[in-house]
Amino acid sequence: MSTRYLAISDIHGQYDELCVLLQLARYTPGVDQLILMGDYIDRGPKSKEVLELVMQLETQGAIVLSGNHEAIMHAAYTYHSKQAWSHWVDRCRGDATLASFGLSAKMHTKNAEIERILRWIPTLPLYYELDDVIFVHAGVTNDEPLHRMSKRTLLWSRDEFFTHYTGDKLVVFGHTTTPRLHQDPYNSDVYFGRRIIGIDGGSSVGGQLHCLEYPSLRVYSV
Numbered sequence: 409m410s411t412r413y414l415a416i417s418d419i420h421g422q423y424d425e426l427c428v429l430l431q432l433a434r435y436t437p438g439v440d441q442l443i444l445m446g447d448y449i450d451r452g453p454k455s456k457e458v459l460e461l462v463m464q465l466e467t468q469g470a471i472v473l474s475g476n477h478e479a480i481m482h483a484a485y486t487y488h489s490k491q492a493w494s495h496w497v498d499r500c501r502g503d504a505t506l507a508s509f510g511l512s513a514k515m516h517t518k519n520a521e522i523e524r525i526l527r528w529i530p531t532l533p534l535y536y537e538l539d540d541v542i543f544v545h546a547g548v549t550n551d552e553p554l555h556r557m558s559k560r561t562l563l564w565s566r567d568e569f570f571t572h573y574t575g576d577k578l579v580v581f582g583h584t585t586t587p588r589l590h591q592d593p594y595n596s597d598v599y600f601g602r603r604i605i606g607i608d609g610g611s612s613v614g615g616q617l618h619c620l621e622y623p624s625l626r627v628y629s630v
């Protein structure tokens with residue numbers, strides 16, 4: 409029997425939903441291969457709990473990719489710039505992440521747990537590849553080998569990827585919410601396009617959190 413891959417993306421602090429979803433998919437560490445595709449933090453109420461669970465799942469064998477929100481948080485603490493801090497805390501709702509750690513939004517506020525996360529973020533891979541499928545937070549380009557693609561492409565791609573992708577491999581991605589992919593604000597279901605599958609149902613903005621089972625392409629949703 410082939411391995412069951414389970415892909416989840418854009419959890420954004422929705423810890424309770426993540427726990428329910430893992431139960432619904434009957435995720436079994438050591439049997440199934442879980443692939444978490446980034447954006448664990450910001451917006452939702454329980455980023456700290458999500459991060460702790462994700463790190464635990466990683467030690468149990470889950471593949472844990474980075475999203476752009478992890479990169480934004482890391483940049484906010486790395487650069488001595490009010491703009492970088494405000495971009496994360498205000499624009500990307502990093503204030504919700506800080507609040508989940510019991511911290512204020514004061515510039516570069518930190519505790520030991522935050523320091524641990526800042527050391528962990530740079531260790532996260534940006535994609536995961538099988539013979540016929542690529543799992544990535546945002547997207548890929550058509551004309552470069554995957555290992556040469558920029559962080560910008562892998563973590564931030566939008567329309568240039570999902571409207572123009574011509575590659576041979578199926579790409580499973582998050583980052584762009586599925587109502588936008590469906591061009592229907594009321595449809596947050598998984599988006600099955602031409603050799604692309606968008607799974608970010610916009611859970612933190614009133615949509616759904618999805619888990620895509622591969623290769624069956626069965627979907628579990630909360």
Ligand SMILES: [Mn+2]
Nearest residue numbers: 447475476583
């Ligand atoms: Mn994203």
